[in-house]
Amino acid sequence: MNDLASAPLLAQSNPERQRKPDWIRVKAPTSKGYGETRQLMRDLGLNTVCEEAACPNIGECWTKKHATVMILGDVCTRACAFCNVKTGMPRAIDLLEPENVAIAAAKLGLSHIVITSVDRDDLPDGGAGQFVKVIEALRRNTPATTIEILTPDFRGKMRPAVEAIVAAGPDVYNHNLETVPRLYPTIRPGARYYASLRLLEEVKAHDPLIFTKSGVMLGLGEQRLEVHQVMDDMRTAGIDFLTMGQYLQPTPKHTKVIEFVTPKAFDAYGSIARAKGFLQVAASPLTRSSYHAGDDFRAMRALRQAQGERNKMGKAAQRA
Numbered sequence: 001m002n003d004l005a006s007a008p009l010l011a012q013s014n015p016e017r018q019r020k021p022d023w024i025r026v027k028a029p030t031s032k033g034y035g036e037t038r039q040l041m042r043d044l045g046l047n048t049v050c051e052e053a054a055c056p057n058i059g060e061c062w063t064k065k066h067a068t069v070m071i072l073g074d075v076c077t078r079a080c081a082f083c084n085v086k087t088g089m090p091r092a093i094d095l096l097e098p099e100n101v102a103i104a105a106a107k108l109g110l111s112h113i114v115i116t117s118v119d120r121d122d123l124p125d126g127g128a129g130q131f132v133k134v135i136e137a138l139r140r141n142t143p144a145t146t147i148e149i150l151t152p153d154f155r156g157k158m159r160p161a162v163e164a165i166v167a168a169g170p171d172v173y174n175h176n177l178e179t180v181p182r183l184y185p186t187i188r189p190g191a192r193y194y195a196s197l198r199l200l201e202e203v204k205a206h207d208p209l210i211f212t213k214s215g216v217m218l219g220l221g222e223q224r225l226e227v228h229q230v231m232d233d234m235r236t237a238g239i240d241f242l243t244m245g246q247y248l249q250p251t252p253k254h255t256k257v258i259e260f261v262t263p264k265a266f267d268a269y270g271s272i273a274r275a276k277g278f279l280q281v282a283a284s285p286l287t288r289s290s291y292h293a294g295d296d297f298r299a300m301r302a303l304r305q306a307q308g309e310r311n312k313m314g315k316a317a318q319r320a
């Protein structure tokens with residue numbers, strides 16, 4: 001029996017009536033750095049997923065001036081059951097947004113930036129063109145900053161969208177599967193599991209050297225073997241980096257937490273994921289796609305480099 005099988009997955013049997021477990025609680029954000037990050041985003045008219053998704057890590061991340069910018073407005077054309085972002089008819093694209101993102105990256109001194117967006121099913125390109133403009137503005141203004149993008153699935157326009165974005169040259173392409181396929185109809189009704197996997201395969205097909213990344217939320221009622229299957233599917237799609245975190249219900253209107261997965265169970269999932277061959281894995285209750293993204297990116301890049309060196313040495317030894 002492995003650690004995961006022996007770990008109590010249901011730490012709290014009725015989360016509705018019980019408070020969040022200790023390992024989920026975080027301090028209210030009060031630091032000077034938090035206030036400065038918040039003010040900069042306001043001054044530049046930028047949205048962040050940190051605020052819009054009510055991320056529990058905002059105090060820690062913003063104190064360190066790490067913010068994840070959410071482009072293409074703050075209104076999403078989908079209505080996923082887990083997500084706190086407003087839904088409805090979005091406003092027109094902000095033409096100044098790409099330059100403002102670059103200004104924010106420079107002022108925050110970011111060595112690695114994560115850019116995400118709302119879903120924009122209303123736009124002919126799904127918003128891909130704005131991702132490209134943001135990447136270009138960052139390359140022009142802060143060339144040393146590595147770029148990670150976390151995109152929607154570009155339903156119905158995936159191929160051209162992926163092609164354009166990958167050609168712009170981000171360092172990491174992230175698209176989250178979010179949950180196991182069985183839960184898609186209730187948790188992510190506007191999306192298709194296999195379409196999301198195909199998107200990530202398409203990214204690698206266009207650029208085999210780009211790092212691909214995906215994540216799932218746990219605590220939505222998924223079974224352990226279903227999570228293992230998702231890991232296998234991700235590895236088949238060549239995904240390098242897996243993130244796993246606890247789902248938290250943002251408001252009573254959103255889908256309920258079915259279980260609080262223990263830190264020990266997260267560790268066990270992490271070990272299994274590493275054994276399945278992911279280059280990088282982040283698995284903990286507070287893990288989010290962009291949590292510690294810069295440090296994890298640097299570690300992942302170093303690992304790939306080391307693997308490449310080992311392969312070269314192995315080939316040289318075979319030839320000798």
Ligand code: SF4
Binds near residue numbers: 288289
């Ligand atoms: S984990 Fe990501 S979304 Fe959450 S506060 Fe940190 S940077 Fe923002």
